[in-house]
Amino acid sequence: MAIVETKELTKVYGRGDAAVTALRKVDLRVEPGEFVAVMGPSGCGKSTLLHLVGGLDRPTSGRVALNGQDLSELSDDALTRLRRREIGFVFQFYNLIPVLKAAENVALPLVLDGVSPRKAQSQAQLWLERVGLSDRTDHRPDELSGGQQQRVAIARALASEPALILADEPTGNLDSRAGDEIATLLRRVVDEWKRTVLMVTHDPRIAAYADRIIFLKDGTVVDEARLVGGNDGAEKLVRQRMEDL
Amino acid sequence: MSVRCALLGLLAQRPRHGYELHAAFEALVGGAENWDVSPAQVYSTLARLKEAGLVREEGLEQEGGPEKVIHAITPAGRRELEAWFSTPVRAEHQRDEFFVKLMLCLATGEVDPMTVIYAQRASLYQELHAVTTQRARADPRSELAHILLLDQAAMHLEADLRWLDMVEARLDEVRRQPLPEPQPRPRGRPRRAR
Amino acid sequence: MSYYIRLALRYLWGRKLRTILTTLAIAFGTMLIFGMNGLVPAVEAAYRQQLMQAASQVDLTITGETRSSFPETALEVVRGTPGVAHASGSLVRPVVVPPADAPLLPDGSRLGTIVLSGIDPETAPQVRRFEVVSGRLLQPGDRNVLVVSESLARKASLEPGDRLRLPSATGVATFEIVGVIAGEPGAVSDEVYTPLPVAQALLNQPGRINTIEALVVPGSDARAVREAALARLGSGFKLGENQVGSELQAAVEMGEVAFNLFGVLTLAMGGFIIFNTFRTVVVERRRDIGMLRAVGASRRAVIGLILTESLLQGVVGTAAGLCGGYFLALGMGAIVGPIWSQALRLSLGGPVFKPATYVLAIGLGIGVTLVAGLWPAVSAGRVTPLEALRPAEGEASWKPARRRAAFGLALVVVAVLGLASGNLNLASLGAVLFLAGLVLVGPVLVRPIAGVFGRLLELVLAQEGRIAEGNLARQPGRAAITASAMTIGLAILVALGGMTTSLESGLFRYIDQSLGADYLLMPHSMVLGGGNVGAGPELAEAVRSVPGIAEVTTVRLAMGRIGDTDVQTIGIDPESYPRVAGLEFSAGEPEEAFAALAEGRALIANGIFSAQSRLQVGEELTLQTPEGPKTYRVAGIGMDFLNAKLATVYVSQENLARDLHETSDILLMADRAADADPAEVRAQLERIVAQYPAFSLLSGDEMREEYKQMYGMAMRLLHLLMVTLAIPSLIALMNTLGINVLERTREIGVLRAVGSTRRQVQRMIVGESLLLSALGTAFGLLGGLWLGYVLVGALNATGFKMSYFFPYSGIVLAVAVGLVFGVIAALLPARRAARLDLLAALRYE
Numbered sequence A: 001m002a003i004v005e006t007k008e009l010t011k012v013y014g015r016g017d018a019a020v021t022a023l024r025k026v027d028l029r030v031e032p033g034e035f036v037a038v039m040g041p042s043g044c045g046k047s048t049l050l051h052l053v054g055g056l057d058r059p060t061s062g063r064v065a066l067n068g069q070d071l072s073e074l075s076d077d078a079l080t081r082l083r084r085r086e087i088g089f090v091f092q093f094y095n096l097i098p099v100l101k102a103a104e105n106v107a108l109p110l111v112l113d114g115v116s117p118r119k120a121q122s123q124a125q126l127w128l129e130r131v132g133l134s135d136r137t138d139h140r141p142d143e144l145s146g147g148q149q150q151r152v153a154i155a156r157a158l159a160s161e162p163a164l165i166l167a168d169e170p171t172g173n174l175d176s177r178a179g180d181e182i183a184t185l186l187r188r189v190v191d192e193w194k195r196t197v198l199m200v201t202h203d204p205r206i207a208a209y210a211d212r213i214i215f216l217k218d219g220t221v222v223d224e225a226r227l228v229g230g231n232d233g234a235e236k237l238v239r240q241r242m243e244d245l
Numbered sequence B: 001m002s003v004r005c006a007l008l009g010l011l012a013q014r015p016r017h018g019y020e021l022h023a024a025f026e027a028l029v030g031g032a033e034n035w036d037v038s039p040a041q042v043y044s045t046l047a048r049l050k051e052a053g054l055v056r057e058e059g060l061e062q063e064g065g066p067e068k069v070i071h072a073i074t075p076a077g078r079r080e081l082e083a084w085f086s087t088p089v090r091a092e093h094q095r096d097e098f099f100v101k102l103m104l105c106l107a108t109g110e111v112d113p114m115t116v117i118y119a120q121r122a123s124l125y126q127e128l129h130a131v132t133t134q135r136a137r138a139d140p141r142s143e144l145a146h147i148l149l150l151d152q153a154a155m156h157l158e159a160d161l162r163w164l165d166m167v168e169a170r171l172d173e174v175r176r177q178p179l180p181e182p183q184p185r186p187r188g189r190p191r192r193a194r
Numbered sequence C: 001m002s003y004y005i006r007l008a009l010r011y012l013w014g015r016k017l018r019t020i021l022t023t024l025a026i027a028f029g030t031m032l033i034f035g036m037n038g039l040v041p042a043v044e045a046a047y048r049q050q051l052m053q054a055a056s057q058v059d060l061t062i063t064g065e066t067r068s069s070f071p072e073t074a075l076e077v078v079r080g081t082p083g084v085a086h087a088s089g090s091l092v093r094p095v096v097v098p099p100a101d102a103p104l105l106p107d108g109s110r111l112g113t114i115v116l117s118g119i120d121p122e123t124a125p126q127v128r129r130f131e132v133v134s135g136r137l138l139q140p141g142d143r144n145v146l147v148v149s150e151s152l153a154r155k156a157s158l159e160p161g162d163r164l165r166l167p168s169a170t171g172v173a174t175f176e177i178v179g180v181i182a183g184e185p186g187a188v189s190d191e192v193y194t195p196l197p198v199a200q201a202l203l204n205q206p207g208r209i210n211t212i213e214a215l216v217v218p219g220s221d222a223r224a225v226r227e228a229a230l231a232r233l234g235s236g237f238k239l240g241e242n243q244v245g246s247e248l249q250a251a252v253e254m255g256e257v258a259f260n261l262f263g264v265l266t267l268a269m270g271g272f273i274i275f276n277t278f279r280t281v282v283v284e285r286r287r288d289i290g291m292l293r294a295v296g297a298s299r300r301a302v303i304g305l306i307l308t309e310s311l312l313q314g315v316v317g318t319a320a321g322l323c324g325g326y327f328l329a330l331g332m333g334a335i336v337g338p339i340w341s342q343a344l345r346l347s348l349g350g351p352v353f354k355p356a357t358y359v360l361a362i363g364l365g366i367g368v369t370l371v372a373g374l375w376p377a378v379s380a381g382r383v384t385p386l387e388a389l390r391p392a393e394g395e396a397s398w399k400p401a402r403r404r405a406a407f408g409l410a411l412v413v414v415a416v417l418g419l420a421s422g423n424l425n426l427a428s429l430g431a432v433l434f435l436a437g438l439v440l441v442g443p444v445l446v447r448p449i450a451g452v453f454g455r456l457l458e459l460v461l462a463q464e465g466r467i468a469e470g471n472l473a474r475q476p477g478r479a480a481i482t483a484s485a486m487t488i489g490l491a492i493l494v495a496l497g498g499m500t501t502s503l504e505s506g507l508f509r510y511i512d513q514s515l516g517a518d519y520l521l522m523p524h525s526m527v528l529g530g531g532n533v534g535a536g537p538e539l540a541e542a543v544r545s546v547p548g549i550a551e552v553t554t555v556r557l558a559m560g561r562i563g564d565t566d567v568q569t570i571g572i573d574p575e576s577y578p579r580v581a582g583l584e585f586s587a588g589e590p591e592e593a594f595a596a597l598a599e600g601r602a603l604i605a606n607g608i609f610s611a612q613s614r615l616q617v618g619e620e621l622t623l624q625t626p627e628g629p630k631t632y633r634v635a636g637i638g639m640d641f642l643n644a645k646l647a648t649v650y651v652s653q654e655n656l657a658r659d660l661h662e663t664s665d666i667l668l669m670a671d672r673a674a675d676a677d678p679a680e681v682r683a684q685l686e687r688i689v690a691q692y693p694a695f696s697l698l699s700g701d702e703m704r705e706e707y708k709q710m711y712g713m714a715m716r717l718l719h720l721l722m723v724t725l726a727i728p729s730l731i732a733l734m735n736t737l738g739i740n741v742l743e744r745t746r747e748i749g750v751l752r753a754v755g756s757t758r759r760q761v762q763r764m765i766v767g768e769s770l771l772l773s774a775l776g777t778a779f780g781l782l783g784g785l786w787l788g789y790v791l792v793g794a795l796n797a798t799g800f801k802m803s804y805f806f807p808y809s810g811i812v813l814a815v816a817v818g819l820v821f822g823v824i825a826a827l828l829p830a831r832r833a834a835r836l837d838l839l840a841a842l843r844y845e
């Protein structure tokens, strides 16, 4: 079963003359263990798609199913529960709670889910270690660099062991080096920890980390590129460059 | 190879004679400084295309001057052209060949230019994916030179992709503008003199 | 849950200053309510302690229905009732010990009012148990001797052999203490006992008693005996004890209403501050809240978080407020106490905090915090997870809602009705509603008013002024909320200012009117007649015979009852009274009225009483007297200063003596002849007064001085409270300005980036703050003036006649406070804005 499946997903903002159709009958399938990037020009509806898939907003028509569960059938509370158990969010601006330490931020979804504070804390510790921040657990967000904050955010997204990670321009605020680190981390999320990642990005270099790129334009999916592993192409390329030198 | 397909494309637009073909090609790539193809090269390529059955002679033009042979594309030629359109161009050739391809695609109306762009983009992404994968595997402590090289490749690919996005975004405007056509030559034989 | 508390604490800690200020606002409100309500019972207790008789364990107590005295013959009637075993009559009255002779108390003050019981030494022990602690009991044939209660003896260090001087109708009498008796369980009053005839002479009530106590024959039905005794006595008697303090109760209740009005307004203010702060908090944290929602916090959890925060502040603030309130009550007691003991001869004990006071203060402190936090919390719950992803422009919720304005208008209308109702409680509720309505209507008025003030500001701040004005006009709702904090604060200030000014000048006019005599011989506790021992006719005669005295008039006092109302019945001489003093008439012709008094059973009712009973001139009233019901005609409505607060009627002294058997003078007023030497007359009068320690001599001028001082003190206290009320509005203003800056971080960043200097940004913020406070001040002035006017009207409707005085100085003060606050409140946010890291501001999204 697809982990994410949308059927004729449509979102219209506003009404009357001011109506903006942000998404137009989008059909999308994401399989478990996939790393999918969504690209497209500004305003094409990428974020809107992500919000609908994450149950942050409700579609105008069409439906979203996560693991076969139709989101439109869920109440606000049920959606909230789903968000904290099944989905991890990573945002462009990290969105950490400024008054909480790194480890407390990571533990937040667990605490919200009723996990005992001690257990939540040790879980948070574990994930901070995994994202390479074991030495920063007691720092406040404003004591961390952007890249580090984003890694905390990823740890937070992973802490409740959700199957799906949704990331909206996770590298949008970072330089290319830090961006690469985050993308590599997301790659590990898929390869090592067997999660599914749906990521919106503007950066081709970051999108290239994905297994599949979905191109959105004016609210519709216009193209899709499947990127196969295999490094022979790259090898050849490098060899050729060497020769050019 | 690409000159061959470019000529095919120009002929698909409309039948032309050899001299006109050369001028059109030059206008397409923006002048001899960009891509210098000699008239002889055009004629020899035409000959090879005729041999392959992709082009045929369609008649003579006699308009006050010396006679000129008019060349036209054959159905086989059209098929060949379509195949060319649908294959992406390798990154290192992209700058010239992809551009020609896109322009011809617009000129001939044979194929939706978007498919050309999408095919090219998918291919570039595949290459970039390969490069980043490779790069991720390289050990920065011992293979730094390799990594830097991969970075260079990645950045070129990135630049190509960004350029592609730009082309896509402005395609409609390009479509509305006339294709570059050869200018009447100031030099050469003045027609009026006859 | 502990996680929420931790999170809430962290948030609070993160904004220390604001947290402290908000908590202070809560503490402040609680402090006022707690302190005031702690003081009121202290005042009441002071009365009770001094004046209430101890509850006795006798089977039967009979008093006069009007609480006046009756002939001793009634005692025989009771004795003759079947089933009555023993009966004893007594004359019980509170008296004020002349200060010069009063024993010192441990706290440095002097003994004030005590309860004097004239008892029959033979029969009293039959009905009551007197337990001798030292010395002896009263014996038949005793003359000027006293037995004092143990509590009084301990308090005033009295023991057998000591002497105590008490006022009497003929001056002063010296008593020797012969014994100390144990008080009855639970009795706290300072009682002294003397033989009945002595008391009757002392109080100028020969042959009269006012209390009969009896025991029934064991085994008989006490209730049936009571009924039988009452039936035999006929009308004019009732069961139970004299409620000596009830007229004082009325005064205290009056004060309580005023306190409560003040407390309610303060509370409204506090609630508004909390509301404002948490509204700020929610806007500030929109992104955080959205994020919480995105990672799985339910709506309820978010609401819970905000409420936890407000609750934390509520608990801390309330606790601080309780402590503050305790000290406030102590401090107030320390300030008010001396005034009281001077004016009323009552010593004020420490504040009394009843469980109900705790419940009230804690309930209100925490309750108001929760209620005020609720709306912001619910709106926080409505923040969607998407807000976390959106640029934090916070523009969402401040649209000027026409519907809200209409609702506000409706509130104002309702408030006007409440204010016009003439009921002081409804009026104070109306005042709160009025302010709330004003806050709601505000947004609609912001734009035009901002335009006017903006033009003024442009003169001072030029370019920045225009930007500031634009900022306000763009977000009228937000501007209005900020300004409304100011509005409420200032409206309360101005309204109270108007009220106190009116009260003050009204009082002074009364003083001039009714105590306009050149000389006054008055008891130490003038305001309340109950505890004074009057003088016999000799005093008036003595004064009249002083060369240089042109005119003397006296005032007598008894208690009567008309319908269900206990009324002070004041006896005046209809001829001389208008010449020396006078009444302020609100209905009826003064001359006709006084003439009517002289002619027959007619009375002049005071404002309070006529308002309570809706009297008309010409109406006939039935006055219950020991002689049975007597019909009096209302000849006019008018009042004097001293009796403005209590239901009072004025009758002729002739009628007073006939119907209520009161002939002693409690107040003498005299005018000097035009050609007399003031110093000489005064010396003469002083010599006379020296023999009557219950009286002191005052000249009209001194008198006015004395009252001015007394009220000046009270007013100063009120003003102090008013100023402290202004502090919370400063907090509110600062809060809103703070968030204003926060919401516009980006805008300020852009301004800085395109070349605004730090100074210019600062000026812009200060300009905006000034505009806001000008707005608030304008609203506050208008609202406050009107409110004050209406409240004075409401007071008038309750019978206390005074006209509205325009509080010029209050207005000047309010404008000054408004502008100063505008600048002060802007300083912090302005500094913040100017210090803003340019790049961070631009990145802030």
Ligand SMILES: Nc1ncnc2c1ncn2[C@@H]1O[C@H](COP(=O)(O)OP(=O)(O)OP(=O)(O)O)[C@@H](O)[C@H]1O
Pocket (backbone or CB within 6 Å): A013, A014, A020, A021, A022, A041, A042, A043, A044, A045, A046, A047, A048, A049
């Ligand atoms: N809350 C909203 N109200 C009205 N219109 C909206 C709202 N949110 C998005 N839109 C519109 O919907 C369209 C899609 O917006 P969306 O945020 O999904 O774009 P995006 O692809 O994420 O763009 P970007 O790359 O700039 O983030 C845009 O035209 C936007 O103006």
Ligand SMILES: [Mg+2]
Pocket (backbone or CB within 6 Å): A046, A047, A048
């Ligand atoms: Mg977006």
